[in-house]
Amino acid sequence: MGQPSRMRAVENGGVVELRVLMSHVMESGQHRDASGALVPAHHIERVDIECGGRPVLQARLGPAVSRDPFLQLRFRGAKGERVVVRWVDDRGDTRSDEATVG
Template identity: 50%
Template sequence: MADPMKIRANHNNGVTEVKVLMAHPMEGGMRKDSQGNLVPAHFIKEVKATSGGKTVMQCMWGQSVSQNPYLAFKFKGGAKGEKVQLNWVDNKGDSRTDEATIA
């Protein structure tokens, strides 16, 4: 299981801003190791954020996203004290879900 995501969520003037740092190797499958063998692809393919039971952001990723990706987004709504939950799923079927309280 991957390390926990670092999530910050702040609410201001009706808009919630979320910043996330995800720990993941994000291997594209084209790099070779020291013996010349291809390193197998291992990357996040879907990211989803929910707040108040509603999906507020969803995206599909591929091999071109860098290691330990950073993601920032805003959505209308949310309130201080509510939770924002983020979930990712990678191409090997691993997943991670973490949450943060909106400040």
């Protein structure tokens, strides 16, 4: 579903800083199109992030989050570990992207 997430994971002193830009329309369901009809809701509901096989973030998002959500977080980790970002939206579409900690 959609474009791949843009991710950057950098380790410094045992702490990994992860930046993720998820490509999604994040439509709230409260806007109207040019003809005046409501645009149906379509937004990410759940985000799971793991590093080296262990969970580092589990989040629930809603319709108030802007288009193409950006997350930035820090957690303990090491260079070479694999970071996986997975999300599910309100229509059941899913996306999974990976990056290696540098």
